[in-house]
Amino acid sequence: MISYIYEVIEHDKNFPAKVFVTSIGESNYHWHYDYEIMLVLKGSVCINIWPESYIVTEGNIILVNSKVVHGLQCTSDKNVCLFIQLKQELFERWQEKNQKYRFYLNSVSEITKPKKPYSRFIRTAARIGLEIDGKSIVNLYQMQALLYTMIADLFKYVHYDIRQYVNKFGAEEESDILLKIIEFVEQNFYKENIAEELCRFIGMGEKTLYRFLKSQTNLTLKDLVTSIKIEKVQYLLSTTDKPIGVVAQESGFYNEKTFYRIYKKEIGMTPTEYKQKGTRVKENKEIQGYLDFNRAEALRLLKKYADE
Amino acid sequence: MKCTKNYRLSYTDKAKRIVDELTLEQKVHLMGGTVTLKDMLRDINSDKHYNYTPYPAGGIEEKNVDPMLFCDGPRGVVCGTGKSTCFPVSMLRGATFDIGLEERVGHAIGKEVRAFGGNLFAGVCINLPYNPGWGRSQETYGEESYHLGQMGSALVRGVQEENVMACVKHYAFNSMEISRFKVSVECDKRTEREVYLPHFKDCIDAGAASIMSSYNLYKGTHCGHDDYLLNQVLKKEWDFDGFVMSDFIWGVRDTVQAANGGQDMEMCCTQYFGDKLVQAVKEGLVPEDKINDAALRIIRTILTFTEADNNSYDESVIGCKEHVELALETARKGITLVQNKNGVLPFSKEKAERIAVFGKLANKANIGDHGSSRVFPEYVVTPLQGMAKVAENTEVIFYDGSDMEHAKRLASDADYTLFVVGFDHDDEGEYISDDKASSYTDSVGGDRKDSLGLHQDEIELIQAVGPINRNSAAVLIGGNMIMMEEWKDSVSSILMAYYPGMEGGTAIAEILFGDVNPSGKLPYVVPHLESDLPQVDWDTTQQNYNYYHGYAKLEKEGIKPSVPYGFGLSYTTFKTFDSEFFSDEKYITASCKVKNTGDIAGAEVIQLYVGFNNSSIDRPKKLLRGFQRVELKPGETKEVTIKSPIEKFKWFDEEINDWVLEHMDYEVYIGTSSSNEDLLEGKVTL
Numbered sequence: 001m002i003s004y005i006y007e008v009i010e011h012d013k014n015f016p017a018k019v020f021v022t023s024i025g026e027s028n029y030h031w032h033y034d035y036e037i038m039l040v041l042k043g044s045v046c047i048n049i050w051p052e053s054y055i056v057t058e059g060n061i062i063l064v065n066s067k068v069v070h071g072l073q074c075t076s077d078k079n080v081c082l083f084i085q086l087k088q089e090l091f092e093r094w095q096e097k098n099q100k101y102r103f104y105l106n107s108v109s110e111i112t113k114p115k116k117p118y119s120r121f122i123r124t125a126a127r128i129g130l131e132i133d134g135k136s137i138v139n140l141y142q143m144q145a146l147l148y149t150m151i152a153d154l155f156k157y158v159h160y161d162i163r164q165y166v167n168k169f170g171a172e173e174e175s176d177i178l179l180k181i182i183e184f185v186e187q188n189f190y191k192e193n194i195a196e197e198l199c200r201f202i203g204m205g206e207k208t209l210y211r212f213l214k215s216q217t218n219l220t221l222k223d224l225v226t227s228i229k230i231e232k233v234q235y236l237l238s239t240t241d242k243p244i245g246v247v248a249q250e251s252g253f254y255n256e257k258t259f260y261r262i263y264k265k266e267i268g269m270t271p272t273e274y275k276q277k278g279t280r281v282k283e284n285k286e287i288q289g290y291l292d293f294n295r296a297e298a299l300r301l302l303k304k305y306a307d308e
Numbered sequence: 309m310k311c312t313k314n315y316r317l318s319y320t321d322k323a324k325r326i327v328d329e330l331t332l333e334q335k336v337h338l339m340g341g342t343v344t345l346k347d348m349l350r351d352i353n354s355d356k357h358y359n360y361t362p363y364p365a366g367g368i369e370e371k372n373v374d375p376m377l378f379c380d381g382p383r384g385v386v387c388g389t390g391k392s393t394c395f396p397v398s399m400l401r402g403a404t405f406d407i408g409l410e411e412r413v414g415h416a417i418g419k420e421v422r423a424f425g426g427n428l429f430a431g432v433c434i435n436l437p438y439n440p441g442w443g444r445s446q447e448t449y450g451e452e453s454y455h456l457g458q459m460g461s462a463l464v465r466g467v468q469e470e471n472v473m474a475c476v477k478h479y480a481f482n483s484m485e486i487s488r489f490k491v492s493v494e495c496d497k498r499t500e501r502e503v504y505l506p507h508f509k510d511c512i513d514a515g516a517a518s519i520m521s522s523y524n525l526y527k528g529t530h531c532g533h534d535d536y537l538l539n540q541v542l543k544k545e546w547d548f549d550g551f552v553m554s555d556f557i558w559g560v561r562d563t564v565q566a567a568n569g570g571q572d573m574e575m576c577c578t579q580y581f582g583d584k585l586v587q588a589v590k591e592g593l594v595p596e597d598k599i600n601d602a603a604l605r606i607i608r609t610i611l612t613f614t615e616a617d618n619n620s621y622d623e624s625v626i627g628c629k630e631h632v633e634l635a636l637e638t639a640r641k642g643i644t645l646v647q648n649k650n651g652v653l654p655f656s657k658e659k660a661e662r663i664a665v666f667g668k669l670a671n672k673a674n675i676g677d678h679g680s681s682r683v684f685p686e687y688v689v690t691p692l693q694g695m696a697k698v699a700e701n702t703e704v705i706f707y708d709g710s711d712m713e714h715a716k717r718l719a720s721d722a723d724y725t726l727f728v729v730g731f732d733h734d735d736e737g738e739y740i741s742d743d744k745a746s747s748y749t750d751s752v753g754g755d756r757k758d759s760l761g762l763h764q765d766e767i768e769l770i771q772a773v774g775p776i777n778r779n780s781a782a783v784l785i786g787g788n789m790i791m792m793e794e795w796k797d798s799v800s801s802i803l804m805a806y807y808p809g810m811e812g813g814t815a816i817a818e819i820l821f822g823d824v825n826p827s828g829k830l831p832y833v834v835p836h837l838e839s840d841l842p843q844v845d846w847d848t849t850q851q852n853y854n855y856y857h858g859y860a861k862l863e864k865e866g867i868k869p870s871v872p873y874g875f876g877l878s879y880t881t882f883k884t885f886d887s888e889f890f891s892d893e894k895y896i897t898a899s900c901k902v903k904n905t906g907d908i909a910g911a912e913v914i915q916l917y918v919g920f921n922n923s924s925i926d927r928p929k930k931l932l933r934g935f936q937r938v939e940l941k942p943g944e945t946k947e948v949t950i951k952s953p954i955e956k957f958k959w960f961d962e963e964i965n966d967w968v969l970e971h972m973d974y975e976v977y978i979g980t981s982s983s984n985e986d987l988l989e990g991k992v993t994l
Contacts, residue, residue: 098696099671099706104714112714159714161707162671164696211700 015144016087019132021302023080023293029071031217034085035103036064037150039125041301043079045072054108059305061122063105066091067216080293080301082129090151103160116157119308124150126305165215177202178216185221189228190252195221229253230266237275244271309469312515313549316612323608326371327600335603336585338366340578342375345557348577358680359386362426363576365553366606373607374614376473378576379421381431382447382463383676383809384683387424391623393631393810394685397676398433398459399787400642400806402449403828403876405913406937407462409638414466416631421472423621427613429467430475430520431681434460434507435482437788438853439844440832441756443485443736446676446787446807450831451858452873452932453503454956457510464516471616473609476511478522478555480504480537481853485739486754486846489558492525495853501960503855509546517550517609521571523558532559538570551605567594572602627686632811639808639815641911644828645801645877652779652800654822654879655724660702663726664718665692666709666769669785670728676787676807678751679738685810691728691783694813699821709769719776726820727774727799729766730785757846760838761791774798783816789832792870804830825879827911827937829981833859834871859982860928872983874915874932880906880942882980884914889976889990891954896992898978899949904940911939912980916950917987918957919975927959930977950978954994969994
C-alpha cells in the first residue's frame with residue numbers, strides 16, 4: 001500500500017447515495033465508508049483493491065466494500081465509468097451496529113459468484129445511472145426504488161460475510177476520531193514515541209487504539225505510520241534531487257538499512273530504481289482524477305446496459 | 309428454608325378455621341385461575357406476551373388470603389420485557405452437576421419473581437426424556453432420574469428460601485410435545501416407580517409447595533384428573549401437603565373427573581371449575597370434602613409463604629448485575645467439551661489474527677424455545693459478539709456458509725475456523741401447531757421427530773469445510789443430545805453449549821479462547837446410532853415407555869456409546885486414585901482422591917454409580933447415585949466423599965407393591981464419567 005486518503009463523500013440531498021458517470025485518469029489509494037459500485041461503460045480501468053489488482057473492462061461490474069482501501073488508474077483504453085456510492089448506514093443492521101458487511105461482487109475475478117447472473121446487477125446499476133440527470137418527482141422515486149432494489153439484491157443474491165467488532169463509539173463519532181488520528185499521524189510521523197503521544201492526544205489506551213484502527217482501516221498504527229513515511233519518500237524522490245539518505249532521514253527513516261528493506265517491501269523496487277524510472281507523483285490529495293468524456297455517449301451506453 | 313413442610317403444617321389449624329368460614333362459592337373460587345382467555349390473548353397479541361405479569365388464581369381479600377401469583381420459567385422469570393435475567397436452560401444447568409449453583413440460581417429467580425409481584429415460580433421442570441427428541445428437553449436437567457431429583461430439589465430450595473412457592477412440573481410422563489394433548493403413556497409399574505416418578509418424589513421430599521399436572525394421559529386417564537397419580541401416589545403415599553395445579557387451558561377437561569381425581573386448581577382460566585364445580589357439588593357429583601381439602605391446601609400453603617417475611621423487592625433486583633454474573637458463571641460451568649483432538653482448544657489469542665465463523669446460529673440471539681419458558685432479557689450476547697469481545701485483537705469473520713467454495717476460502721485464510729450449529733425455536737420447543745401464524749409462540753417448535761442430528765446443510769458444511777483447516781471447532785446449540793457420527797471426524801473439537809442464556813456468547817468465547825476452563829458433563833448419553841435409543845412415535849395417541857432408556861439401555865444391551873453419560877473434557881487432566889467403599893445402615897459411602905495433574909486450574913465432577921450385576925432380577929448394569937463437583941488448582945489433590953442413601957438402591961416389587969432392597973454384593977464405582985474406563989470399582993455388601 002502506498003498511501004491512503006480518507007474520502008469524504010457528499011451524498012445527494014434526496015437519496016442516500018452519490019451517483020455519477022466519469023472518466024478515470026488516476027486516483028490515489030483511498031477509502032471511504034461508502035460501499036462503491038463501479039460499472040465500466042467503455043474501455044477499461046485498473047482497480048487496485050489492496051493487495052489485488054484487476055483490469056476491469058467494459059460491461060463489468062465491481063463492488064468495493066466499505067472502508068476498503070482502493071485506487072484506480074486508466075489504461076491505454078480510454079474509459080467511461082458509472083459510480084454508485086451507497087451510504088454505509090444502508091447496510092447496517094439496526095440492532096447491531098458493530099457488524100460490517102463485506103459483499104463479493106466482482107465480475108472480473110469471479111471468485112465468489114453471486115446466485116444470479118451479473119447482468120441483473122449491471123442492469124440495475126445502469127438504470128440507476130439513467131436517473132441521475134432527471135429532476136422530476138418520478139426520477140426521484142425511481143432512483144430510490146432502484147437503489148433499494150440494488151441493496152435488496154445484494155443481500156439476497158450476493159455472498160457476503162460479516163465482520164464482528166466490539167465498539168464503544170457511535171458511528172457518527174468514528175469518522176471524526178479517525179480523521180483526528182490520521183491528521184495527527186501525518187504531522188507527527190517522524191516521532192519515535194508517536195504511539196504514546198497519539199494515545200494521549202485522543203484519550204485512548206493503546207489496546208483500544210489498536211482495535212479501533214484495525215476495525216476502521218484494517219491497519220495497525222505501525223502500518224499507518226509506514227505508509228505515510230513512504231508517501232513522503234515518494235514525494236521527495238520525485239520532486240527533489242536530494243540524496244536517498246537525506247530523503248530517508250527527512251521522511252522519518254532513521255536507520256538506512258531498515259529504510260531499504262521497508263521501501264522494497266512496500267514499493268517492490270529500490271529507491272534508486274524508482275528515481276531512475278522518474279515517476280512523478282503529486283503530493284496533492286486530490287482523489288478523483290476525473291477526465292472529460294462525452295455525455296451523449298455515456299447516456300447511450302447506460303441505455304444499452306439498462307436494456308440488456 | 310423457613311417454609312418447610314413441617315412449618316406449613318403448623319398453619320393447618322389457622323387455615324382450617326378460614327376454610328370453615330367460607331361459602332362453597334368462595335372455596336371453589338380459590339380453585340381457579342382468574343385470568344380470562346380474552347386477557348391472555350390480548351397480552352399475546354399486543355406488544356406484551358404470555359405471562360407478562362404474574363397470572364393470578366383464587367385469593368380472598370377479606371380473609372387476607374392472597375391470590376396465587378404464577379410466574380413461569382425455568383430459564384428465568386418469564387414476566388416483563390427487557391428486564392429478567394435469562395439463565396442458561398435447565399439442560400445446561402444439569403450439565404454443571406452443581407447443586408449449590410442451582411440453589412443460587414433459585415435464589416436469584418425467587419427474588420426476581422417477588423420483584424415482579426409474583427409468589428410462585430413454576431419452573432421446576434423435571435420430566436425425564438424417554439427419547440432425547442422431546443422438544444422441551446431443554447427445560448429439564450438430563451436423562452437420569454437421580455440427577456433430575458437432585459437438581460430439581462436444589463431449585464426448589466433456592467426459590468423457596470426466598471419465600472416463593474416452587475411448582476414442580478409436569479406430573480407425570482410428559483416427555484413428548486407434539487402429542488402432548490392426546491397421547492396416553494403406558495408403562496409397567498416398575499418403570500413408573502423406578503424411572504418416571506422418583507425425581508418427583510425427591511422434589512416433594514425437598515419441600516416443594518406445588519405441583520403441576522401434565523396434559524398427557526397415563527393409562528387412558530388425563531393426568532390432571534388422575535386419582536391414582538394425584539390422590540393415591542402424590543397426596544397419600546408421598547404425603548404431599550401442598551396443592552396441585554393443572555397445566556394451562558387444556559389441563560382440565562371435565563369438572564367432576566378433575567375434582568374427584570385430586571385436581572386442586574384449574575389454571576390459568578376457570579373453564580370447568582367455578583360455577584360448574586359449585587353445581588357439581590350441589591348435585592352430589594363431587595363431595596364437599598374434596599373442595600374443603602383443596603381449599604385447605606391452597607390457603608395453608610399461600611398463608612405460610614406470604615407471612616414468612618416482610619421483605620420487599622423492588623425492580624432493581626430484576627436482571628441486576630449480580631444475577632447476570634450468575635447467568636454467566638452458570639454458562640461457564642455447564643458448557644461441555646466433548647472432543648478435543650490434538651488439543652486444538654483452547655485457541656490461542658496470540659495466534660488468532662483471524663477466525664472464520666460459519667453457521668447462522670453464530671449470529672443469532674438464541675436462548676431457547678419461544679413457548680411458555682421464553683424469557684425476555686435486556687440483551688443476549690451472540691457467539692459472534694462474544695468472540696469479538698473476548699478475542700479483542702482477532703478479526704472475527706462470519707459467513708453463513710451458503711456457498712461452500714467461499715466458505716472453504718475463508719477457512720483456508722483463517723487461523724482458526726469455528727462452526728456454530730444446532731437448533732433454535734423452530735426446530736424444537738413448545739408446540740401448538742405446525743402453522744407458525746396461528747401459534748402464540750410464533751415458531752414451530754415440537755419434537756425432533758425426523759432426526760436427532762444436525763440439519764443436512766450443517767452436516768455438509770462441516771464435512772466439506774472442516775478438513776480445510778484443522779484448527780477447527782464446532783459449537784453445538786440445542787436442548788438435548790445431538791448426533792455427531794456423520795461429521796465428528798471432520799472437525800477437531802466439539803463443544804456442547806446447549807442454550808447458554810443471555811451471556812452465553814461470552815461464555816462460549818471465553819472457553820474457546822481459554823479464559824475459562826470447561827467443566828460441564830453431558831447429562832445424557834450420545835449413541836452411535838439413533839436406533840440404540842428407545843423409539844418413539846411422536847404423533848400418536850398411544851406410547852409405551854419401556855424400563856430402559858439412555859445410558860442404562862445402551863449398557864444393558866452391551867452397546868458402546870459414542871460419548872458416555874457424565875462425560876466432559878477439561879483443558880487440564882485429572883487422576884482419580886485411592887478409592888474406598890463402605891456401607892452402614894443408611895448409606896453407601898464412596899471416596900477417592902482426585903488430583904489435577906495438569907498445569908491450569910480446573911473442575912471435575914466425581915460421580916458415583918451403583919451396579920446390580922448380582923441381582924436375581926432384571927436390573928440395569930449400573931445407575932448414577934451420587935455426584936460431587938470439585939475445583940482443583942494445578943497439582944492439587946482433594947479427597948472426595950460421596951454418600952448415597954440405600955433407599956435409592958431398592959427396586960419396586962409389583963407383587964407386594966412396595967420397594968425391596970436386595971441383599972447381595974453391589975458394585976460401586978467412583979470416577980469421572982459413566983464409562984467403566986473412567987471409574988474405580990469397589991464392592992459393598994448389603
